[in-house]
Amino acid sequence: MPSARGWTKQIAPGVNIPWVSLGTCCGSDPAIGLAPWVNASASTFGQPVAGIDTAFDYDDQAVIAAQLSATRTAREEVFITTKIPGAAALNGDPKIVCPSKNFRACALRAVKTDLAELRIKAADLILIHDPGLANETGTTAALWQGMQDALEQGLTRSIGVSNFNSTQIDELVAQPTTSIVPAVNQINMGVGGPNPEATLAACAKHNITAQAYWTLKHCPFDDPTLLDVAAGYGPDVTPAMVCVAWVLGRGVLVAAGTGSNASKVGAHTREDLGATALVLTADEMARVGGVGERTRVRPAARSA
Numbered sequence: 001m002p003s004a005r006g007w008t009k010q011i012a013p014g015v016n017i018p019w020v021s022l023g024t025c026c027g028s029d030p031a032i033g034l035a036p037w038v039n040a041s042a043s044t045f046g047q048p049v050a051g052i053d054t055a056f057d058y059d060d061q062a063v064i065a066a067q068l069s070a071t072r073t074a075r076e077e078v079f080i081t082t083k084i085p086g087a088a089a090l091n092g093d094p095k096i097v098c099p100s101k102n103f104r105a106c107a108l109r110a111v112k113t114d115l116a117e118l119r120i121k122a123a124d125l126i127l128i129h130d131p132g133l134a135n136e137t138g139t140t141a142a143l144w145q146g147m148q149d150a151l152e153q154g155l156t157r158s159i160g161v162s163n164f165n166s167t168q169i170d171e172l173v174a175q176p177t178t179s180i181v182p183a184v185n186q187i188n189m190g191v192g193g194p195n196p197e198a199t200l201a202a203c204a205k206h207n208i209t210a211q212a213y214w215t216l217k218h219c220p221f222d223d224p225t226l227l228d229v230a231a232g233y234g235p236d237v238t239p240a241m242v243c244v245a246w247v248l249g250r251g252v253l254v255a256a257g258t259g260s261n262a263s264k265v266g267a268h269t270r271e272d273l274g275a276t277a278l279v280l281t282a283d284e285m286a287r288v289g290g291v292g293e294r295t296r297v298r299p300a301a302r303s304a
Helices: 030-044 061-070 087-092 103-118 137-152 166-174 197-205 224-231 239-249 262-277 282-295
Strands: 008-012 015-018 020-023 050-053 078-084 125-128 159-162 184-188 209-213 253-256
Touching: 015 020, 015 050, 015 078, 020 030, 020 262, 030 050, 030 061, 030 262, 061 103, 078 103, 103 125, 103 137, 125 137, 125 184, 137 159, 137 166, 159 166, 166 197, 184 197, 197 209, 224 239, 224 282, 239 253, 239 262, 239 282, 253 262
Parallel strands: 020 050, 020 253, 050 078, 078 125, 125 159, 159 184, 184 209, 209 253
Antiparallel strands: 008 015
16 A cells, blocks of 8 residues: 555654554444454555554453454554553542552553553553643653653553643643653544644644544535545545545544444445545645634544
């Protein structure tokens, strides 16, 4: 699947993540979607690695481990992203609670919990799922120390954050205890979705790669402009692919789900992965961006 974009993007030295990973949240069932995703990555698109995105809070990591085992997928054939809960969840979730308030130690324990659920020795990328506790910078800094410990101990190849806004990114990077800048910040972004320009600017300033979720949640699939752009690439390109390609065209990775309907998972998989090779022109990027401005935020039928 050669294209100007390629299949992966470097997020840290020696760490290359697929541009599009399988999201397993919010109705995207890995028990149904993981095997087609891994098979399509290898067979249909001829690529050596497939991206899988999960989190402790999704309660599906054991399912993912079982699916990887059932499909006999080698560890090196998947790029696994997972997440530890933010400080708010660490305060209340009985499975991962941190009564000591030693968030550095609890973050490291949470990482090990993720790895145990996934039945892997190390992840490729681990994120703090959310800032937690209303911007308590000191707490976030302590969590990040635990993440840095996990990286140093070889429990993951890279570390990052999720749902951090521009202020929270700047604050975390500025902490004296921050020795490693986050590799990734995962955010809600898509055509017709929230406008994250300030966050994207902060990511760019600190050389942090952004990754979008819910890219298809707000995609206006029936918009005439999207239909026209898709048609220009032939019958195999859909508006969903254009929505994903627009985000990729901004230099932003995507975690996209394939739903829980077994009859549609194959088509959604081909759309999501196929968008990797769809490189929109500058004019098409502007036109699709204009669609987003007109339609922000309107619910759509397909979940991310």
